[in-house]
Amino acid sequence: HDEQITCFQKGIIQHIIDNFKYPETAEKAGLEGKIFVQFVIDQAGEVQKVVPVRWNFEGGSHVSGSPEVNPETGEKTWKVNNSPEAQESLDRAVELVESIPSMSPAIKDGKKISVQFTLPINMKLK
Numbered sequence: 428h429d430e431q432i433t434c435f436q437k438g439i440i441q442h443i444i445d446n447f448k449y450p451e452t453a454e455k456a457g458l459e460g461k462i463f464v465q466f467v468i469d470q471a472g473e474v475q476k477v478v479p480v481r482w483n484f485e486g487g488s489h490v491s492g493s494p495e496v497n498p499e500t501g502e503k504t505w506k507v508n509n510s511p512e513a514q515e516s517l518d519r520a521v522e523l524v525e526s527i528p529s530m531s532p533a534i535k536d537g538k539k540i541s542v543q544f545t546l547p548i549n550m551k552l553k
Contacts, residue, residue: 449550450515456512462516464480474527479521
């Protein structure tokens with residue numbers, strides 16, 4: 428069981444490393460930071476409900492925040508005013524997590540289940 432989790436985590440981390448491209452506007456602005464992206468692997472092994480839940484950037488400007496939640500629908504949105512480079516970084520992080528390939532779903536008591544994860548994505552200029 429623990430081996431499956433470790434394999435799963437390594438697979439996701441490798442996908443992020445292999446596919447992360449520094450957002451151009453963030454690079455030009457010298458923006459660095461960390462984005463925590465929450466998502467669900469559903470019973471079919473598909474990535475769903477991808478949302479940046481927390482972020483903190485330094486560099487061009489200090490920007491931190493969390494998503495706004497629509498009280499009627501519960502839908503989360505993320506809008507960064509006055510920092511297009513931070514906005515682009517959040518959007519890229521979401522696209523990156525959405526691009527994680529399908530995988531075997533989690534199984535509990537012999538049944539496939541949905542599992543929620545939070546993944547930190549570090550943005551560091553070299």
